[in-house]
Amino acid sequence: MSASRVCALSALEQDTALRVEVDGVPIAVVLDSAGEVHAIGDVCTHGDISLSDGFVDGDTLECWAHGSAFSLRTGKPLNLPAYEPVPVYAVTIDGDDVLIDPTVTKEA
Template identity: 85%
Template structure:
């Protein structure tokens, strides 16, 4: 599999998560306050809810349902009740296109 256009960079709002689905994989795409684009698994590991409906604060995405915050850089939960990380995907920006390959995890 190769990187697929997930969305346009211009579609992203700073400090808000945007849900995309690529080949059946739900991904939360976030433009953080520093202008960096992140892509993490969109399903909270504590409960089966969409992280893209949560709250972005600097480089974290907080689950709206139970309050677990996940690092946008590593996918690791920063507080309970979640204790399992979410996947983090490599992002490539090509002009206004945000490209993600859900088969390729970001190297940490």
């Protein structure tokens, strides 16, 4: 599979997560305060909650329901109650297009 356009770069708000779905895979896309775009699995591994409804702080995304924060770079949980990581996807920027392939995960 090749990468799919998920949104326009100009549509992303800094320090806010946007939920997208590519071939049935829910993904949270985040433009962090440093201007880097990240894509991680949108489902909290603790409570089956959408992470894109959570809070962005630096390079972390915190689940609004139980407070588990996940690294946007590695997908690893940084605190309990979550202890399983979420997938992290490679992001390609082509002009104003944000492209993600949900079959290709980044190595931590």
